[in-house]
Amino acid sequence: MSFPETLKLPKKLELEKARLKPGETALLVIDVQNDFANPSGKLYAKGAERIIEPIKGLVDKARRAGALIIYTQDWHIKGDPEFKIWGEHAVAGSWGAEIVEELKPGEDDVVVRKPSYDAFYSTFLDHVLRAKGIATLILTGLLGNVC
Template sequence: MESVIVVDMVVDFLRGKLATGRETAVIEPLLSLLSAARRSRRSVIYVSDAHLPHDPELRVWGEHAMKGSEGARIVAELAPQNGDYVLEKRTYSAFFETGLDSLLRSLGVDTVILTGLHTHLCIRHSAAGAFFRGYRILVPVDCVGAFTEQEQTSGLEYLRRNYGAEMTTSSNLAQRLSFESSRPADGE
């Protein structure tokens, strides 16, 4: 069973302190994928930065997405829906001390669909967390973004080469999820 993991689609990354303008390109394909996932009864899990004042990341990137701030809010276009899960993170990885692994296991998930920002940082570290815990990894390339095209390209290649991530697109995944959810269950 697949689950869509939405990483760091927060105000500070799309419109705030760390925005470059490139990030908004993932919104439309991600909306389409999330719609397909919800229709096919796949879980959607948001895992976003919610930093505290002494988090190590702040030494590198400065203050951003501080817990409880407007900058840490998921952008309105991608607001979680009823039935979605929302977790907070304080490091690059969606798995580090967030409860994500326990949640995925309780939902019977064996495959994660990683989406969001940034391909070469938080998606990369989240993929490592998934890989080391035995999850299959799918990456819709139109639903992830990085600060630069070079970081996007190298980030995707790193995921493919080191974690065996399957590169795909939001439309291919939406079709796959729709097809799989329309098949009769075993024994029917």
């Protein structure tokens, strides 16, 4: 099974400058895992490897500013019913489930393993955001339309 063609964006996007409070801001890096971002992955999203460096730059900038970095990780047990839809992918402990090498989480980062599309469903993400006093969430990553 393959994903739809990559969304085409204008060559230049103008963004408003935002004033964020780093201690109340988290960067959520969604599912940049080998099975999705590596051409050898089981559900490779065509061209995904091109976004790794820009995401790394964003992670580095957020980390330097003191924002919390949170990674979501699609994470399935063997025989997960979801495999009937998408085929086997992101199996717990497998190479495919690992976050890509270029974006390996640091020791102060949070990794949220999720058994379904929704990063809030059956995870501790809500608890982390509330406990850390996060008021602003910045999203980046892969396949946000299904994650």
